[in-house]
Amino acid sequence: MLDKAQTVLSQIEARGERLTIQRRVVIEVLCTSDSHLTIPSIQRQIEANFPKVGSLSEATIYRILEWLKKLGLVSQTDLGEAGITYSLLDHPRHHHLICLNCGMVFELDDTYFADLRQKLLADYGFLARIDHMAVYGQCKGCASDHEGASDPV
Ligand SMILES: [Zn+2]
Ligand SMILES: [Zn+2]
Incomplete structure (x- = not known):
């Protein structure tokens, strides 16, 4: 696992939040990829990189992103033609x-x-x-x- 993902995961654990496998893979995708990811692109990357986890629905990914937004770890930005994108707030x-x-x-x-x-x-x-x-x-x-x-x- 990447250091960045490990740091984010420990930050979340320290706040007493529950880390399900679905939450973990979304965080890992956000940490490994470029910023500005749309929900469908997060979904594709999970399918490609975490075949054991299986497919997450867009609604599930959306709920996880909302939770990360509330924790102040992710931002949501409408980039117009590029769609609604999510970025980890570490850069x-x-x-x-x-x-x-x-x-x-x-x-x-x-x-x-x-x-x-x-x-x-x-x-x-x-x-x-x-x-x-x-x-x-x-x-x-x-x-x-x-x-x-x-x-x-
Ligand atoms: Zn940006
Ligand atoms: Zn112009």
């Missing part, structure tokens, strides 16, 4: 800008949200979990393409 925190026109996805540094987090805490006493945001809009290239032109819909 440097980042966010995305997504162009609704061309589908381009840019990575955004977390510093853009640092002030917002502090302000929400100061004004509302609200501890915002801005883990992995997707901000939709229009990229520079698309915005300039459309300048002066009428938008065909």
Whole structure:
């Protein structure tokens, strides 16, 4: 087992959470793969890498991901065309800008949200979990393409 997966599993155990085999394999897939995994891709990787566990339904995987989200270990982000993706929150925190026109996805540094987090805490006493945001809009290239032109819909 990878060190990363072992670390995450011990963190969860230390919190007194129950670790079923289904929960373990989902965590292992999240630790071994790239971030931004959709539920069907997690499902395929479990089938390919853990044949003994067998197939997990999308609903089961969804429930496990919801549990990991609640524990603050996983983020859920809608990346538009790429679908709803899940990532382990161990890498440097980042966010995305997504162009609704061309589908381009840019990575955004977390510093853009640092002030917002502090302000929400100061004004509302609200501890915002801005883990992995997707901000939709229009990229520079698309915005300039459309300048002066009428938008065909
Ligand atoms: Zn991301
Ligand atoms: Zn664009």
